[in-house]
Amino acid sequence: MLDLNRAVALALLGFSSGYGYLAYFYHLLPFEKFLSVRPNTMPIGLAIAGIICSLVILIQPQVPEVEGDGTVNRPDAEYLQNPQNYNWGQGIGLLLLAVVYTLSLRGAGFLFSTSAFLVLGGILLGERRYTFLIPISITASVLVWYLVDQVLTVYLRPWPGWVYY
């Protein structure tokens, strides 16, 4: 049966094969063809090793999740065995919020997008004391920006891209 363990091995087999294809057909410059080490020498070796390794993982017998003596071999397997015990919505929502934060950084600027991310992240995880959450989030954003941009002089765009700074 194709469980997650084998599905990942299959995906890694596909990745190694794709990587090997790109490495094998890598466009060598004329002089590189005569070198003892070419830009695709190690990648081809890695791809072959990756294909062999993932194939062996795919066909070898699986280690039991829990041994007879109670030793747990797969500590994170519990999440998938009893998914109803976990709050998947919050986890996935947080990751989606992080994607939105990433995409908004350039357009909305560091200060606004970071404050919004921290406030919305807190609300998503159940915080309802807005009088704490909002000031803390804004203060943290401003402090990090001030430390990085003003003290350490590492440029961090504070405002939206269209605002001159």
Added chain:
Amino acid sequence: MLDGMLLGLETAFTFQNLFFAALGCFIGTIIGMLPGLGPMSVVAIMIPVSLQIGDPSTTLILLAGVYYGAIFGGSTSSILINAPGEAAVVATAFDGYPMARKGQAGKALTIAAISSFSGGTIGVVLLMLFAPALANFAILFWSAEYFALMLLGLSAVSAFAGKGKVLKAVMMTLLGLMLATVGESSLFHAPRFTLGIMDLQSGINFVTLAMGLFAVPEAFFLAIDKIRSKKSSSKESQEISNLRINLKEAKAIAPVIVRQSIQGFLIGVMPGTGATIASFLGYAVERNLASPEEREEFGKGSIKGLAAPETANNAASTGSFVPLLTLGIPGSGTTAVLLGAFIALNLQPGPQLLQERPEVFWSVIMSMYFGNIVLLVLNLPLVPYIARLLAIPRSYLIPFVLFFAMAGAYIGQNNSTELLLLLGFGVLAIILRFADYPLPPLLIGFVLGQMFEDNLGRAMRNANGIEFIWERPMTLTLILTAAVFILVPILRDWLANKRK
């Protein structure tokens, strides 16, 4: 040498210099906690400020304090939120973070501080005694030996493979090595495997991968698992901030500290290897030396597993000063930045420094010693307060963990592609964790990948083939040691299965 030490003491032991050592440690610790700002970046950022002081000894004392502080700061974020912002502290998270999750954050930070102090201090003593002799030994290392040393570092992955997982660990190492080939390398200047994406031309950023692999899954699992991230009771809060290490624990870590101080220092002396390999190898060696019961604890909150990389990376950081001070060759990224500071101060590190400016040479060494002491004195009282960060309610802690991880990749780059990559690696890491693939080998493969390929390429070009493997005794010895590292756990598993 005694005269030199006294001269160094006289120069370094003034109120002004002690003040700047303490200030440097404090600034380094605070900034070093931010993922993405490792010791090299922090020291580089502080150089323009420190040059304003004028006095070369005081400037170097301040920078040494910043350096040690930043190393400890990096360990703190590794232990508390599983966010190793620098390659040298990745191994610290393997057992430091599980300890923190078990409510022993205070103890973990204390062990980290004591191990760092001991590794740094023993390293300074070794530096004083053996620097010139070791510098001559270090330059005997050619690319063939470096390649073999990288192989030895990669063999450390066997330490992260649980029962029946050696192949998975090898597969993850290969994946890390493949990711390391993305972009331009110093050996081949044309970009590879970028799929036409401009932002990948310079390769994948270490912080992006490290945060994606460790911090993002941690934030995700904390968010879905309310029990795991429940607010600590007052008793648990007290335990979190408890610093006490009992006699049994002290006895357990003492030999680890001595062994890893020496091993880490020797690895640090080789230019270009540094603290990262020292910490991975330190972890692997101690795991192999541990008893079967102790070995089971590695990766689940072992105090030996925490003390080993922390000692080794600090000793190696000190060791990297050997080629800098005696030959003028920077042994690591941070010492390369410090070389810039020396030049800005009109000092030329190298064989002449000890003859021409003995007060500077010895005050740098003494300041490293002071930096270690000040760091311990300054940070131990702060540990209970730092550890209490974990008692923050989850609705605040989780978004902040994710924010700091993302800020680490964004700062200095101002590039949203880095963050999308980070989140992509995060999702990949979550899936790999569900399927029980160990993640540390992936990062080890990535960190060592570039150096591995560069040195293998140079060695093969020099020898016009692979004859260097058996023609150079040191290379062969290191490769055979790496083979032993890989084969011993496999044989041990096999024998255990046979006995059953």
